[in-house]
């Protein structure tokens with residue numbers, strides 16, 4: 001079995017860097033201890049080895065396909081989703097009272113990270129099902145919870161498969177959800193008639209679906225224009241009749257998008273109510289749909305970042321293995337002579353190949369740490385009521401970054417992995433090209449990088465009069481202060497500290513532009529701002545990793561080998577030298593008075 005993730009690193013990040021055991025003291029989670037969590041993660045790793053990884057390549061080579069009104073997916077998908085239900089993966093973080101395991105979301109993310117590194121074409125089915133079930137249990141009438149949620153969490157509907165989706169996108173409304181046209185008309189029995197098209201719906205339909213519960217955004221007739229007039233509906237593929245049998249709900253599958261990556265994961269075009277027979281059940285209150293949907297979208301954003309980190313992890317281990325086996329070229333001796341006598345060397349000995357390996361490792365481990373950091377904030381927010389606003393502010397700030405950094409830099413990491421294989425990297429016999437294609441979607445769905453960047457600069461930085469940003473910077477400053485006390489880390493901590501005035505200077509340049517009402521100009525380089533802040537946030541994660549590794553080395557912590565701990569410190573230094581140092585030039589571009597991208601400045605040319 002090829003390696004696609006490293007359990008030791010995952011444990012180190014969860015229990016040592018992010019101190020999961022402190023969270024477990026909390027009443028909500030105190031049924032678990034380190035041992036039970038490690039057992040759970042090991043069962044997920046075994047399942048991933050036995051069921052997910054073996055069909056990863058096959059799912060790409062024989063993609064999901066639409067024919068005769070049905071989407072055909074890999075034949076093992078049905079059993080896999082039911083098995084995920086049995087393992088408790090779908091309902092991992094749900095309350096016990098609802099049929100979940102009540103595990104911290106941090107553990108759930110770690111489990112999905114393992115599964116996605118093994119096969120990123122499958123966990124989305126369970127992830128979206130859990131997200132849809134969470135929306136129903138949070139905001140819908142209890143009777144809908146009782147009808148749908150237990151089946152969704154078990155992954156089963158009368159022996160067949162049950163899953164959930166998020167139905168937002170329409171042909172004319174992708175990034176701009178205010179233009180949603182899908183309509184809902186109130187009927188005499190209090191339900192709604194749904195009509196419209198939804199496109200790009202992940203897990204939207206397939207041959208094994210005993211039922212699929214769509215969480216769909218639509219506009220009730222007469223609702224206000226824009227986002228204030230959008231409502232949320234439960235629209236099952238099959239509705240439950242009074243005698244409890246399932247009847248067709250007029251949801252037609254019009255096709256499956258054929259994609260460059262994640263080809264085994266179906267992406268449906270769905271038509272609702274073509275025969276005026278599609279029933280939808282309102283979730284919560286009218287016109288509050290987008291507000292509710294943000295719960296699922298925010299969770300999904302963290303999940304997309306996690307997918308990016310997982311693919312980058314798998315690509316790293318695949319390229320590492322290749323670099324340890326492939327011989328090519330000679331090592332350079334002093335004076336530039338080639339070491340002909342020794343014969344060809346393993347390519348892992350060439351500094352440029354080592355640079356590409358370290359870059360991948362620095363990006364994927366930094367990204368994984370960021371995902372765990374965000375999920376720890378989430379777990380604290382829901383379990384520490386007295387202090388939940390503090391954790392909420394931190395999570396708000398980190399969410400767009402946690403989606404974007406692993407997606408964008410993950411692409412760079414996988415690209416470097418592919419480069420390590422030389423010509424073979426470009427060939428179908430080797431897996432790197434699949435990772436390269438699969439990871440490409442991460443910076444597009446769940447809000448593109450452009451949209452996440454607008455959220456970060458246009459909303460989060462300004463939110464609560466700058467309190468969100470201030471809270472985040474204070475959190476980083478705490479880590480910096482801790483790092484400065486350690487001789488081994490002093491210089492690294494200082495390098496991170498030196499970034500903070502750059503952020504302040506950049507905002508001192510941008511905020512007056514916003515105050516003048518020149519909003520388009522203010523956000524014109526939001527994506528560059530995201531890139532620089534993302535790098536700072538991950539540098540902060542690396543400093544945390546460095547502090548933990550350094551402390552463990554000092555105390556000769558036997559839980560981890562000295563070579564692993566030293567490698568963490570080395571990779572931290574790599575990140576600071578090769579990645580963080582680039583930030584100065586990015587901030588300089590943002591602070592430049594020369595704005596070249598506004599529509600009225602220059603017509604787009606021939």
Ligand SMILES: Cc1cc2nc3c(=O)[nH]c(=O)nc-3n(C[C@H](O)[C@H](O)[C@H](O)COP(=O)(O)OP(=O)(O)OC[C@H]3O[C@@H](n4cnc5c(N)ncnc54)[C@H](O)[C@@H]3O)c2cc1C
Pocket residue numbers: 165166167168169171173174175176199200201202203259267441444445446447448449450451454
């Ligand atoms: C494989 C796949 C699976 C998907 N799964 C789902 C799903 O399960 N459910 C669902 O509802 N949707 C799903 N989507 C849809 C996905 O979320 C959208 O494709 C995405 O949000 C972008 O919308 P769009 O494709 O309409 O592009 P557009 O919105 O047309 O964007 C095109 C470009 O313009 C930029 N842009 C647009 N508006 C702005 C702006 N205001 N400011 C700056 N730049 C802007 C974008 O960043 C992008 O670069 C999926 C898509 C794919 C490809």
